[in-house]
Amino acid sequence: MNLTLEQIQDFKGKYPRQIWSLFFSEMWERFCFYGMRGMLVFFMISELKFGDQQANLQYGATQAFVYAFTFVGGLFADKILGFRKSLFWGGLLMIVGSLILAFEPHQFFFLGIAFTVVGTGFFKPNISTMVGKLYKSDDTRRDAGFSLFYAGINLGALLGGYLCIAIGKGEMLSSIIPEDKRWNVAFGLAAIVMVISLINFVFTQRRMGPIGLAPQKILADGTKVALEKWKEYGVYVLSLIFVPLIMVMVSVPQYTDYFMWTVGPLTLIYLFYEMSKVTSPERKKLWAALIFILFSILFWGIYEQSGGSLSIFAAKNLNKDLLGLDPNGVNNSGGAFFIIFLAPLFGLLWIWLSKRKLEPNTIIKFGLGFIFLGLGYYVLFATRFFADLQGITSLNIFTIALLVITFGELCLSPIGLSIMTKLSTEKLQGMMMGLWFLASAYGQYVAGIIGAGMATAKEGSSNMDALIAYTDGYKQLGLYALIAGVLLIIISPFVKKLMQEVR
Numbered sequence: 001m002n003l004t005l006e007q008i009q010d011f012k013g014k015y016p017r018q019i020w021s022l023f024f025s026e027m028w029e030r031f032c033f034y035g036m037r038g039m040l041v042f043f044m045i046s047e048l049k050f051g052d053q054q055a056n057l058q059y060g061a062t063q064a065f066v067y068a069f070t071f072v073g074g075l076f077a078d079k080i081l082g083f084r085k086s087l088f089w090g091g092l093l094m095i096v097g098s099l100i101l102a103f104e105p106h107q108f109f110f111l112g113i114a115f116t117v118v119g120t121g122f123f124k125p126n127i128s129t130m131v132g133k134l135y136k137s138d139d140t141r142r143d144a145g146f147s148l149f150y151a152g153i154n155l156g157a158l159l160g161g162y163l164c165i166a167i168g169k170g171e172m173l174s175s176i177i178p179e180d181k182r183w184n185v186a187f188g189l190a191a192i193v194m195v196i197s198l199i200n201f202v203f204t205q206r207r208m209g210p211i212g213l214a215p216q217k218i219l220a221d222g223t224k225v226a227l228e229k230w231k232e233y234g235v236y237v238l239s240l241i242f243v244p245l246i247m248v249m250v251s252v253p254q255y256t257d258y259f260m261w262t263v264g265p266l267t268l269i270y271l272f273y274e275m276s277k278v279t280s281p282e283r284k285k286l287w288a289a290l291i292f293i294l295f296s297i298l299f300w301g302i303y304e305q306s307g308g309s310l311s312i313f314a315a316k317n318l319n320k321d322l323l324g325l326d327p328n329g330v331n332n333s334g335g336a337f338f339i340i341f342l343a344p345l346f347g348l349l350w351i352w353l354s355k356r357k358l359e360p361n362t363i364i365k366f367g368l369g370f371i372f373l374g375l376g377y378y379v380l381f382a383t384r385f386f387a388d389l390q391g392i393t394s395l396n397i398f399t400i401a402l403l404v405i406t407f408g409e410l411c412l413s414p415i416g417l418s419i420m421t422k423l424s425t426e427k428l429q430g431m432m433m434g435l436w437f438l439a440s441a442y443g444q445y446v447a448g449i450i451g452a453g454m455a456t457a458k459e460g461s462s463n464m465d466a467l468i469a470y471t472d473g474y475k476q477l478g479l480y481a482l483i484a485g486v487l488l489i490i491i492s493p494f495v496k497k498l499m500q501e502v503r
Helices: 005-009 018-046 052-103 109-133 142-169 179-207 229-251 254-275 280-303 309-317 327-355 362-386 395-423 426-457 463-499
Strands: 216-218 224-226
Touching: 018 052, 018 109, 018 142, 018 179, 052 109, 052 179, 052 229, 052 254, 052 426, 109 142, 109 229, 109 395, 109 426, 142 179, 142 327, 142 395, 229 254, 254 280, 254 426, 280 362, 280 395, 280 426, 280 463, 309 327, 309 463, 327 395, 362 395, 362 463, 395 426
Parallel strands: none
Antiparallel strands: 216 224
């Protein structure tokens, strides 16, 4: 089915047909990613016998490198591979990493993780860019499409994040899986769903027309020809060389500091170099994109406490007054659960407001995201008022906080993916999407520093002391988020001018 780009973008209804295929490929890839993510700290502590601090440091390093490598993957996709080949290659590397862990997770743990890090870098930014290509630049339905796509991300996160760790710990299928094989099966499940993701994408390609094909070289006479094959093969070889390098850097968390203090400035220098080669209107849009990216670092630094301080808070300071559910389980899956139901509704809300000329522009949505985030952390602070004398407080109130924080995420994260595709130039879309995820890497890095500070403050204290220390910290984070939200709304006229016709 050789569709043209115009035929794909000229769709009827709320969503293009192709978005559902990308939805399912991304859902299974996120199952693999969040399944692996959910197992890391528990596996390092229970099986590799790491201390809590060491495990959390190495978890933070892994997450930072995962998101940082999306910049590299996006750059190679822009310049050489194209989105389709980049996505497929990344998926293969993720399968290899999962299979290594399924075969011998104790001996080859960091090698398997390194393959997964590099593979995710090639897969993640490029499928998001392909979603953006389904829409014309002025199509108001784009935000709704990214909100639906974001629901697929979280469906995979919910399923993978729960099933993999449950199998590994022996809480599921323990009667049929031998105890010494549970972790092998859990990591193997991540590999199986990644295979499903790639098979789905192979069939998806037939309806994608020219979207995601490799870039071509333009000769002096204007003729377009394919790039030299050695460049494509060189990317494959180079990415395999990255694997042992990433393995060493993830296994020694101190290297994360050196990496984060180096890659950010170098990336900005390269971005400024690319900006010097574009037209003035395109440069203004890229400046606007950079403002979104910088604010997103602060957002994720505050938001991403769920894997660190909120996990400890849930384990030590929450009861089970919400249907008898486990507090850590609610902390790990509550956000994804809310997003699955709310993301399509938010998408439809933007369409409804757009038809009535009431839809806020993207910078206002970002500001609202911060305000909801801040309000959610103030609800976390309010849990102290429901605590007993032992410092145990209400899971119900905690869950309300997760709901409010989810409102903030839905105002920012899917809209952020969308705005990167709107503001990027044609030749820089993969790189800018990678830069968006690089900001997430810095957010993970900042979140680790914040969480470590809270953990140090409560060391050796009682549950009540810990409750006071954590809730004081959450109140402070809530204040920072509210200030950022108000600031974004104040500067929205300036950013709107930079964005020009983009909403």
